[in-house]
Amino acid sequence: MKKQVSLALLGCGTVGGGVVQLLHQNAKYLAERVGAPLEVTRVLVRDPDKERVPELSRDRLTTDPDAVLGDPTIDVFVEVMGGEEPARDYVQRAIDSGRGVVTANKMLLALHGPALVDRAIARGVDLAFEGSVGGGIPVIRVLREALASDWVTSLRGIVNGTCNFVLTRMQKDGKSFDEALREAQAKGYAEADPTLDVDGHDAAHKLTVLAMLAFGARVDHAQVPTEGIRAIEAIDHAFASRFGYAIKHLAIGRDRGDAVELRVHPALVPVDQAIANVNGVLNAIALEGRALGPCLLSGRGAGDMPTAVSIVADVLDVARAKRNGAAGLMTRGIQLSERKVASLDDVETAYYLRFEVFDQPGVLARITGALGEARVSIQEMVQKGGGDASGAPVQVVMMTHIAKERDLRAALGALAGADFIARAPHVIRVVE
Amino acid sequence: MKKQVSLALLGCGTVGGGVVQLLHQNAKYLAERVGAPLEVTRVLVRDPDKERVPELSRDRLTTDPDAVLGDPTIDVFVEVMGGEEPARDYVQRAIDSGRGVVTANKMLLALHGPALVDRAIARGVDLAFEGSVGGGIPVIRVLREALASDWVTSLRGIVNGTCNFVLTRMQKDGKSFDEALREAQAKGYAEADPTLDVDGHDAAHKLTVLAMLAFGARVDHAQVPTEGIRAIEAIDHAFASRFGYAIKHLAIGRDRGDAVELRVHPALVPVDQAIANVNGVLNAIALEGRALGPCLLSGRGAGDMPTAVSIVADVLDVARAKRNGAAGLMTRGIQLSERKVASLDDVETAYYLRFEVFDQPGVLARITGALGEARVSIQEMVQKGGGDASGAPVQVVMMTHIAKERDLRAALGALAGADFIARAPHVIRVVE
Numbered sequence: 001m002k003k004q005v006s007l008a009l010l011g012c013g014t015v016g017g018g019v020v021q022l023l024h025q026n027a028k029y030l031a032e033r034v035g036a037p038l039e040v041t042r043v044l045v046r047d048p049d050k051e052r053v054p055e056l057s058r059d060r061l062t063t064d065p066d067a068v069l070g071d072p073t074i075d076v077f078v079e080v081m082g083g084e085e086p087a088r089d090y091v092q093r094a095i096d097s098g099r100g101v102v103t104a105n106k107m108l109l110a111l112h113g114p115a116l117v118d119r120a121i122a123r124g125v126d127l128a129f130e131g132s133v134g135g136g137i138p139v140i141r142v143l144r145e146a147l148a149s150d151w152v153t154s155l156r157g158i159v160n161g162t163c164n165f166v167l168t169r170m171q172k173d174g175k176s177f178d179e180a181l182r183e184a185q186a187k188g189y190a191e192a193d194p195t196l197d198v199d200g201h202d203a204a205h206k207l208t209v210l211a212m213l214a215f216g217a218r219v220d221h222a223q224v225p226t227e228g229i230r231a232i233e234a235i236d237h238a239f240a241s242r243f244g245y246a247i248k249h250l251a252i253g254r255d256r257g258d259a260v261e262l263r264v265h266p267a268l269v270p271v272d273q274a275i276a277n278v279n280g281v282l283n284a285i286a287l288e289g290r291a292l293g294p295c296l297l298s299g300r301g302a303g304d305m306p307t308a309v310s311i312v313a314d315v316l317d318v319a320r321a322k323r324n325g326a327a328g329l330m331t332r333g334i335q336l337s338e339r340k341v342a343s344l345d346d347v348e349t350a351y352y353l354r355f356e357v358f359d360q361p362g363v364l365a366r367i368t369g370a371l372g373e374a375r376v377s378i379q380e381m382v383q384k385g386g387g388d389a390s391g392a393p394v395q396v397v398m399m400t401h402i403a404k405e406r407d408l409r410a411a412l413g414a415l416a417g418a419d420f421i422a423r424a425p426h427v428i429r430v431v432e
Numbered sequence: 433m434k435k436q437v438s439l440a441l442l443g444c445g446t447v448g449g450g451v452v453q454l455l456h457q458n459a460k461y462l463a464e465r466v467g468a469p470l471e472v473t474r475v476l477v478r479d480p481d482k483e484r485v486p487e488l489s490r491d492r493l494t495t496d497p498d499a500v501l502g503d504p505t506i507d508v509f510v511e512v513m514g515g516e517e518p519a520r521d522y523v524q525r526a527i528d529s530g531r532g533v534v535t536a537n538k539m540l541l542a543l544h545g546p547a548l549v550d551r552a553i554a555r556g557v558d559l560a561f562e563g564s565v566g567g568g569i570p571v572i573r574v575l576r577e578a579l580a581s582d583w584v585t586s587l588r589g590i591v592n593g594t595c596n597f598v599l600t601r602m603q604k605d606g607k608s609f610d611e612a613l614r615e616a617q618a619k620g621y622a623e624a625d626p627t628l629d630v631d632g633h634d635a636a637h638k639l640t641v642l643a644m645l646a647f648g649a650r651v652d653h654a655q656v657p658t659e660g661i662r663a664i665e666a667i668d669h670a671f672a673s674r675f676g677y678a679i680k681h682l683a684i685g686r687d688r689g690d691a692v693e694l695r696v697h698p699a700l701v702p703v704d705q706a707i708a709n710v711n712g713v714l715n716a717i718a719l720e721g722r723a724l725g726p727c728l729l730s731g732r733g734a735g736d737m738p739t740a741v742s743i744v745a746d747v748l749d750v751a752r753a754k755r756n757g758a759a760g761l762m763t764r765g766i767q768l769s770e771r772k773v774a775s776l777d778d779v780e781t782a783y784y785l786r787f788e789v790f791d792q793p794g795v796l797a798r799i800t801g802a803l804g805e806a807r808v809s810i811q812e813m814v815q816k817g818g819g820d821a822s823g824a825p826v827q828v829v830m831m832t833h834i835a836k837e838r839d840l841r842a843a844l845g846a847l848a849g850a851d852f853i854a855r856a857p858h859v860i861r862v863v864e
Contacts, residue, residue: 022581022723033580033765035758136724138574145573148465149454149744274706274716274730282726284706291454291737292568294714298706299727309724312581324758326467333465 011081018308079103100318104131110205124328128314136306161281162197163249199228207251217339227265350430374411393422443513450740532750536563542637556760560746568738593713594629595681631660639683649771659697782862806843825854
């Protein structure tokens with residue numbers, strides 16, 4: 001038997017550098033756990049002259065993918081390049097050649113996760129991806145291992161740190177979306193082009209990965225109804241707070257038997273729930289297990305070191321399994337089947353509705369009438385502004401009881417175009 | 433190789449019954465993960481005639497410990513009898529005979545954990561105990577596996593569901609301690625003799641187990657400064673809320689390098705922290721990792737099924753390792769060394785102080801003077817009552833800045849016996 005476990009890094013940006021550092025700092029401990037030392041023997045990079053962490057010997061660097069993927073001495077590949085291609089190609093080749101793979105690439109997994117899992121199972125190797133969701137939060141491990149004997153019925157997650165930072169700044173400091181986003185960008189919490197984050201796509205990728213483990217669901221991530229946070233205004237936070245809620249951007253999953261309900265959107269969360277108090281760039285995932293009951297995991301959802309911690313934990317698992325002749329068992333536990341994603345029309349939830357209306361007699365009756373006709377009943381209502389002669393629109397905010405999304409849309413459709421509606425109503429779902 | 437992995441249960445109360453049910457319900461999945469079916473072949477019970485879960489064949493039952501412990505075909509022992517003896521004796525014999533052990537017995541681990549871990553490592557077998565802390569919350573697994581490459585610097589936990597239920601009822605509904613405790617007893621959340629829970633001993637046991645994994649600390653649980661919640665009054669909740677805090681019963685650990693700081697006591701927690709909103713019988717553990725940053729895990733801390741979920745996850749790990757010739761690696765990762773428990777005198781924290789004083793001129797000056805002389809500075813103060821001729825004591829509540837416990841005690845010592853002090857002051861530490 002070889003005296004060491006050989007690792008190859010595909011990519012070596014800041015996360016990769018963190019992995020190299022943690023492997024170095026914890027070498028003795030990891031070697032004891034695996035039963036052999038772990039050694040980074042090859043590192044695929046684009047720019048061999050770029051400065052790297054000092055723990056990395058420069059003679060390991062190469063720009064030639066074939067030199068890395070074709071090296072038969074490598075035991076485990078660590079993909080930290082991100083993006084769809086060539087990551088998919090490399091991961092696939094690594095699997096096909098019978099080696100274990102660790103990746104933190106949520107986009108790759110959302111787009112090709114089930115196919116890669118199938119491939120890994122067929123080839124008897126492990127594909128581990130703790131770092132892909134929730135940074136350092138060990139949610140994948142918990143879903144895979146600790147809940148090995150349980151059934152996850154639902155989950156709710158704050159899985160995008162950018163959205164959570166922006167919403168927290170709006171809520172706590174009354175900032176506008178644009179101000180909060182600029183601050184996030186200045187602090188390095190948001191990209192120059194924040195689309196992937198603030199429009200919810202990153203969260204949808206992560207929800208697709210979570211659904212794979214939580215519900216064994218093989219779903220097309222493009223089918224996940226996805227809304228971002230651009231439409232949320234400071235005034236929505238103020239009203240939410242008045243009703244006892246915080247606005248969070250959530251990834252929601254529920255196993256409904258016939259279908260899985262998956263959706264990503266902002267939501268009002270009661271302020272006395274732990275998840276409502278997960279602020280700033282922190283992430284959180286709340287699970288509900290049939291035997292376990294509720295379980296919340298929270299921590300830094302992104303950042304180089306938390307993600308590196310997750311990757312190294314995966315490397316440990318994959319290397320140990322390989323060393324002990326148990327490769328592939330971990331991944332074989334992921335049992336996938338085609339699942340239908342429930343239509344948003346069938347979702348049942350409560351709603352926060354904010355109407356901007358011109359203050360005319362009978363307006364409230366018209367709105368409540370349209371809602372009532374569609375079987376949407378109102379729990380609480382508040383009006384702000386009006387009573388003067390300015391003619392400026394007033395805010396009418398309603399919290400509904402639980403209703404079908406289809407019925408709510410019908411009611412709003414019936415009101416659309418009415419002369420007293422100053423602006424299309426704001427709709428935010430409520431999570432209890 | 434044997435065709436199955438044989439399990440023996442030591443004890444079979446409600447948790448044991450839950451384990452049998454989960455093993456039965458998830459037999460196919462577990463067999464795939466382990467690479468062989470899991471079979472409960474022997475069950476040690478006190479009363480063979482008692483009714484058991486229907487999944488358990490009666491022919492497996494025995495009242496003879498030697499018939500179980502001496503059976504060479506058993507691969508893994510599952511200890512679910514609880515208490516110190518004979519659990520310690522049985523677990524020790526199982527380890528000595530080279531078999532893996534799964535236990536959820538926090539008292540056993542707090543009293544003999546390090547010795548049992550030493551024994552398991554020396555014998556090359558696994559000792560797993562996820563169920564011992566936090567019921568279904570996979571905190572042991574997270575400490576052991578996910579943080580394999582990180583260093584835990586501190587932890588704070590709500591680890592006793594009885595205390596949390598009682599404090600929550602007092603906080604939310606203004607109940608007295610006695611009323612809340614009676615309700616907890618009526619609901620089955622507290623024992624007829626609640627001493628172990630409400631006086632903090634159970635939490636101290638769990639903190640000792642956590643310290644073993646988080647800090648590699650071999651400590652005597654009797655050295656952990658431990659306070660319960662009997663002294664908390666409804667009025668303390670009201671004042672805490674006014675200052676923006678909730679009162680929680682916490683187990684606190686911190687690696688200070690020279691010593692580990694371990695303590696169990698009620699504490700004021702800022703109400704916008706997630707852990708302050710972990711209510712009722714829920715438990716939570718907040719970790720701080722050097723690379724990982726903060727991480728919070730929350731869920732049902734007790735209850736038969738959550739604990740059974742944790743035990744079965746452990747059984748899966750231990751059985752798989754045994755099956756794959758990797759027994760003992762998991763436990764070898766627990767590296768213990770003698771650690772000094774820091775004296776409470778050296779703890780630095782902020783304090784909530786409630787004085788009941790007779791409303792005489794100069795009282796405030798005397799109190800603030802004594803505090804100031806001991807270098808304890810006051811951040812905020814509020815007085816309630818007084819100003820009438822009733823002569824009834826008034827409440828003076830102060831929130832201090834961070835101070836040394838020794839200094840605070842000196843100040844309170846200087847005030848003790850003063851004629852204006854109606855009752856010994858209430859001191860609650862503050863956690864930021």
